[in-house]
Amino acid sequence: MVLNHSDLHHVVIVGGGFGGLYAAQKLAKAPVRVTLIDKRNFHVFQPLLYQVATGGLSPADISSPLRALLSKNKNTEVLMAEVTNIDPQRQTVKLRYREIEYDSLILATGVTHKYFTNDWEQNAPGLKTIENALEIRRRVFIAFESAEKESNPEKRKDWLTFVLVGGGPAGVELAGALAELAHGTLKEDFRHIDTSQAQIILLQSPDRILPAYPPHLSGEAQTSLEKLGVTVKTGVRVTDITSQSVTYRQGTTLEKIRTRTILWTAGMKASPMANLLAQCAEAKLDSQGRVMVEPDFNLSKYPNIFVIGDLAHYTDAQGKTLPGTAPVAMQEGEYVARFIRNGLQKRPLAPFKYVDWGNLAVIGKHKAVVDMGWLQLSGFLAWFVWLFIHVFYLLEFDNKLIVMIQWVWSYMTKTKGARLITTPGQNPEIKLEDEYETVIYQPSSEVPHCLEVGNR
């Protein structure tokens, strides 16, 4: 059954993240029909996932229902569904139970974790979705609870050792927040353990953390982390991860850290949509599996299929590949929307030019690094810039005043109110250590497959 017949040009957007949402917003007044499809019914502000993972904020504080965000756009329909296939010749996308025709298709399905060739996901969850953040939160707080009950000092130490693999912005932010949690927030809460004895170890393969930043800002970020009590080990390569240890190579020596909590912040690869496009639409992929796009973000063989955000590999006029960040996805989404609208109205459009506002990473409660090229900051002032930008975005987006109030409160009182251990469908009275062993971390759902093009 093929649905959605109408005279208006139909733009189908897959993915309600930063790229897809901004494209939809920009098309609000265009003479088109828009269908935004996402397998979730909400948009997530991913830069604050680490706060959910460490109990500082609740999932709803950083998420907004897509329907609510787009309710004023009368030309826009929201569908909660997973796109499992694309037929570029018939111009349809396939959902589980139906097909939808498009005139223009915008794909913004983002990225997922990359564990290279290793099967480490179950022992070292990554941080990309709300579910990931809740799983990390569960593991972190179970570790403290288990340590409190453990009488064997060696085993207690294992529970109080937290290892993060990957020293990019997500790893740095998560390590800083964990250190503050253990060494500050939780200090008074337990009777048998001293949470300030917890070790937070950040392993980074390159020779410095935050390699995308200038070296002096990386250095300052490392110093700030160390002041918070994080042990930073650079130039190390992780060779094995089990449920109870991480092994890494430094130079010619192999070291093993005993730990019950390992978190993965090391690498991303394109979502399965990229492979689908390679099979169905002859798209070319880069080494991270991202889709190589033309200057207007479309595919050379199918100019009405656009790929934006983290899923796209875009090289600008200066030969620079744009990074996988929220502002890149937003600006690409807006550009593609304008490109489609102007194309229909036969109006010219200047080529895409990315406006780079710089990079920010927060380290604990009141330090950050900011690299805007012309302005490089670290410490409290940088943290203030970081706070302002994030709160401004959340307020602008969904009036998240509550988030700002919570932040200020948490900043003044050093509390973290969302420290809940929850496991959907599990008996909460289950013995924690056993639960830790048996509850399965669910990796993302099925990989889309390609129909033979022109098969029907």
Ligand SMILES: Cc1cc2nc3c(=O)[nH]c(=O)nc-3n(C[C@H](O)[C@H](O)[C@H](O)COP(=O)(O)OP(=O)(O)OC[C@H]3O[C@@H](n4cnc5c(N)ncnc54)[C@H](O)[C@@H]3O)c2cc1C
């Ligand atoms: C922990 C973390 C911290 C970050 N911090 C920062 C930061 O501080 N600053 C910054 O600029 N950037 C940051 N980023 C990166 C930023 O979040 C991404 O660059 C941005 O989200 C990319 O937007 P996108 O639209 O391409 O994809 P996403 O925002 O990931 O959205 C993809 C959407 O597609 C949907 N989807 C996927 N597959 C399908 C399918 N088959 N069918 C239907 N729907 C589907 C998903 O449900 C999701 O809603 C961070 C990312 C993470 C994970």
